[in-house]
Amino acid sequence: xxxxxxxxxxxxxxxxxxxxxxxxxxxxxxxxxxxxxxxxxxxxxxxxxxxxxxxxxxxxxxxxxxxxxxxxxxxxxxxxxxxxxxxxxxxxxxxxxxxxxxxxxxxxxxxxxxxxxxxxxxxxxxxxxxxxxxxxxxxxxxxxxxxxxxxxxxxxxxxxxxxxxxxxxxxxxxxxxxxxxxxxxxxxxxxxxxxxxxxxxxxxxxxxxxxxxxxxxxxxxxxxxxxxxxxxxxxxxxxxxxxxxxxxxxxxxxxxxxxxxxxxxxxxxxxxxxxxxxxxxxxxxxxxxxxxxxxxxxxxxxxxxx
Amino acid sequence: xxxxxxxxxxxxxxxxxxxxxxxxxxxxxxxxxxxxxxxxxxxxxxxxxxxxxxxxxxxxxxxxxxxxxxxxxxxxxxxxxxxxxxxxxxxxxxxxxxxxxxxxxxxxxxxxxxxxxxxxxxxxxxxxxxxxxxxxxxxxxxxxxxxxxxxxxxxxxxxxxxxxxxxxxxxxxxxxxxxxxxxxxxxxxxxxxxxxxxxxxxxxxxxxxxxxxxxxxxxxxxxxxxxxxxxxxxxxxxxxxxxxxxxxxxxxxxxxxxxxxxxxxxxxxxxxxxxxxx
Numbered sequence: 001x002x003x004x005x006x007x008x009x010x011x012x013x014x015x016x017x018x019x020x021x022x023x024x025x026x027x028x029x030x031x032x033x034x035x036x037x038x039x040x041x042x043x044x045x046x047x048x049x050x051x052x053x054x055x056x057x058x059x060x061x062x063x064x065x066x067x068x069x070x071x072x073x074x075x076x077x078x079x080x081x082x083x084x085x086x087x088x089x090x091x092x093x094x095x096x097x098x099x100x101x102x103x104x105x106x107x108x109x110x111x112x113x114x115x116x117x118x119x120x121x122x123x124x125x126x127x128x129x130x131x132x133x134x135x136x137x138x139x140x141x142x143x144x145x146x147x148x149x150x151x152x153x154x155x156x157x158x159x160x161x162x163x164x165x166x167x168x169x170x171x172x173x174x175x176x177x178x179x180x181x182x183x184x185x186x187x188x189x190x191x192x193x194x195x196x197x198x199x200x201x202x203x204x205x206x207x208x209x210x211x212x213x214x215x216x217x218x219x220x221x222x223x224x225x226x227x228x229x230x231x232x233x234x235x236x237x238x239x240x241x242x243x244x245x246x247x248x249x250x251x252x253x254x255x256x257x258x259x260x261x262x263x264x265x266x267x268x269x270x271x272x273x274x275x276x277x278x279x280x281x282x283x284x285x286x287x288x289x290x291x292x293x294x295x296x297x298x299x300x301x302x303x304x305x306x
Numbered sequence: 307x308x309x310x311x312x313x314x315x316x317x318x319x320x321x322x323x324x325x326x327x328x329x330x331x332x333x334x335x336x337x338x339x340x341x342x343x344x345x346x347x348x349x350x351x352x353x354x355x356x357x358x359x360x361x362x363x364x365x366x367x368x369x370x371x372x373x374x375x376x377x378x379x380x381x382x383x384x385x386x387x388x389x390x391x392x393x394x395x396x397x398x399x400x401x402x403x404x405x406x407x408x409x410x411x412x413x414x415x416x417x418x419x420x421x422x423x424x425x426x427x428x429x430x431x432x433x434x435x436x437x438x439x440x441x442x443x444x445x446x447x448x449x450x451x452x453x454x455x456x457x458x459x460x461x462x463x464x465x466x467x468x469x470x471x472x473x474x475x476x477x478x479x480x481x482x483x484x485x486x487x488x489x490x491x492x493x494x495x496x497x498x499x500x501x502x503x504x505x506x507x508x509x510x511x512x513x514x515x516x517x518x519x520x521x522x523x524x525x526x527x528x529x530x531x532x533x534x535x536x537x538x539x540x541x542x543x544x545x546x547x548x549x550x551x552x553x554x555x556x557x558x559x560x561x562x563x564x565x566x567x568x569x570x571x572x573x574x575x576x577x578x579x580x581x582x583x584x
Contacts, residue, residue: 053411056581079413089404093320102313106412148408 004031005067006156006188007052012061014047014212021047023212025061029156029190029205034182036199036206036220037192040302044212045192046086049160052190053083065156079107082154084162088145092134096125096144099133100151109152119147124173138165146174150181157181158190163198171198178202196298210302223297229290230255231271233262236284244281250274260286310414310422311429318392318430327388327434335377335441339449342373370447371455371470375546377442378477385434385481386488386513392430393492394505396423397577401500401584410582420497420574427489428482435482443474457546465548477542480559484539487562488513490569497573500584535565 007029014022022044029035039045050056052063054074063070065077090099097116104111120126123143133141142165149157159178163171179202181187193199199206200220207217216223235241238260245251245262253270255263266274271288278285318324397420400406409419455465455473465473491512495505516536519527531537541558544550 050582053407055407055410056583057579075413075415078411081411083411085407085411087404089407091317091320091405092403094317102316103408103412105309105313106409106414108413 005029006031006033006065007035007190008062008064008067009048009052010062012048012051012063013059014044014051014056015059021212022051022058025209025212025214027207027214027217029188031188032182032186033205034178034189034191034203036203037190037209038196038199038206038298039209043209043302045209046160047212048209049083049085049158049190049192052158053081053085054078055085079152080155081158082149082152082156083158084142084145084149084160085158086160087138087164088141088148090133090141090144090148093132095130095132096120096136097129099144100148103148104151107152115151119151122150122177123147139167139170142166142174143170146177154187156188156190160192161194162191163193163195171195175202208298208301215301228265228267229271231264231266231274232287232289233264233274233278233285234260234287234289235262235278236260236286238262241278241283244278244283248277250277307418307422310418311425314396314422314426315429318396318426321395323391323395324430326391327385328437330388331385331434331438332441334380335438335445338377338380339373339445342368343449368450369453369455369467370443370445370450371453371465371467371474373446373450374439374443374474375455375457377446378438378481378542383517385438385485387510389431389434389485389489390492390506390509393427393489394496394509395502396427396493397496397573398499398502398505399496402502404584406582406584416578417574420570420577424490424493424570424573427493428486431485431489432482435478435485438481439474439478455546463546463548465546473545477545480542480545480555483559483562483566484541487535487539487565487569490566490573494569494573494576497577497580535562538562 005028007027009025009027012022012025012027013020025044025048027048037045037048047056051058052065052070054070066080068077070077090096091102094102097120100116100119101111104116109115117126117129120129123146125140125143125147128136128140133144136144142162146159146162149159162178163174166174175198178189178191182189182202182204191199191203203220205217205219206223208215233241238257241262242254242257245254250264253264253266253274255265257263264274268290271290275285275288400409410416452467454467455470457463457465488509492505492509495508496502499505513536516534520531520534520537538558538561541555541562544552544555544558
């Protein structure tokens with residue numbers, strides 16, 4: 001991990017009359033991160049993103065992007081940031097090409113035909129460049145949203161649910177594009193998503209927020225592999241294995257059984273020990289599958305179980 | 307800033323509503339010109355008809371100038387309704403379409419966004435008035451030719467043909483200022499809400515109420531009349547008086563300019579403070 005901090009949020013709070021949408025939120029994103037920003041509906045994700053993009057003003061707290069306070073360096077910062085905030089909306093009465101040209105001109109970036117067509121090709125819309133956006137499906141607008149976010153070659157890309165409305169092929173393409181931007185181009189990606197498997201695949205670090213407050217923040221690997229995991233152990237002779245296990249300390253970790261699958265609650269470091277124990281006692285182990293997914297973890301965090 | 311203004315103008319003229327005013331003016335001016343042309347001498351010396359017993363009129367009084375003056379007076383009160391269609395949509399249209407998010411997240415200040423839209427609105431207004439000049443004065447001169455202008459304000463004044471054109475130019479310039487007040491008011495309302503219908507209807511309602519209050523001869527209304535901007539919208543008529551009351555003209559222009567500044571300043575203030583939630 002590169003230690004250069006791209007986003008530094010401290011004590012961020014937003015109060016809408018009686019509702020505190022974001023409450024004393026701290027958040028750190030480093031250069032090169034694909035940073036997963038997770039939380040249930042109403043957790044304060046969109047409000048946080050709107051504050052990062054200066055669409056709404058924080059009630060209190062500070063936001064620094066590229067080491068500069070957002071409040072006093074808005075234009076300098078936004079020149080280096082591309083974003084999709086919630087659903088991408090465009091001038092429906094204009095063509096995809098014209099929308100990108102207008103947004104590019106406002107950003108003061110290269111709006112040559114070559115550059116705009118490059119962006120449209122990148123998101124697979126080059127054949128529809130001359131179509132009015134009102135004829136686009138939601139998925140096509142999402143792709144165009146990504147194109148406008150990348151048009152001015154930003155260093156930081158903030159994406160709010162970028163795969164919403166896309167078909168599985170489109171989702172994979174966007175995921176691949178995000179990974180390409182991160183790994184090949186060195187971009188920092190701030191990714192808010194409801195699709196937990198997506199974050200699990202592409203994020204390097206993540207935060208889970210609930211009710212406007214950060215619950216956990218760290219690398220995906222650290223967070224998913226901390227605590228107790230549900231592990232499925234597939235064996236050839238489950239009766240023999242059970243009899244063996246019941247006479248050992250492993251019985252306390254055994255949760256249940258279904259056919260040849262034995263389910264354990266284990267810490268990560270206990271998994272190879274269990275495997276070793278079974279193998280040394282002549283039980284053929286076909287598979288050891290840690291069952292804990294981001295979804296399990298997310299639910300545990302947001303439901304306050306962890 | 308020039309880039310932003312050109313983009314705003316491009317967006318305005320890419321919407322159908324921008325042409326409604328131009329079409330309405332073209333249709334009305336053409337109908338009036340055509341009707342007067344077809345009825346000829348028997349028809350429309352309406353303005354002079356009541357004076358026919360006391361005066362003898364000689365020369366071509368039915369000319370392009372008198373037609374333009376007639377159209378200016380007839381359309382003047384209706385042009386605000388055409389202008390607010392665009393003014394009311396300028397800010398609220400972005401909110402409705404969700405495109406505020408795209409605009410405000412670009413490296414431009416909110417001051418630049420509001421000001422470019424405001425300047426585009428003023429340019430649109432000026433273009434509509436230029437179009438009014440072309441369709442009333444230009445078409446009138448083309449069909450009926452030139453001649454002296456008989457004007458009625460506090461008294462009957464007859465302007466020689468060579469003394470009229472500049473008065474029309476000045477009147478159209480003043481009309482641009484008057485209509486700028488209207489579009490800026492619509493612009494202000496537009497910056498407060500997220501749907502264009504509200505600002506359009508509200509601006510029209512304000513103008514209608516103010517005009518009615520201005521013309522009703524009740525003492526309480528008369529006392530508040532000086533504070534209603536609609537009272538100053540017809541300042542262009544100073545140019546059809548002799549001698550021109552420059553003091554009154556400047557005062558009216560000053561009041562209107564102040565309204566523009568206040569409405570624009572308020573729109574800028576509210577938009578700068580606004581949380582973009584659309």
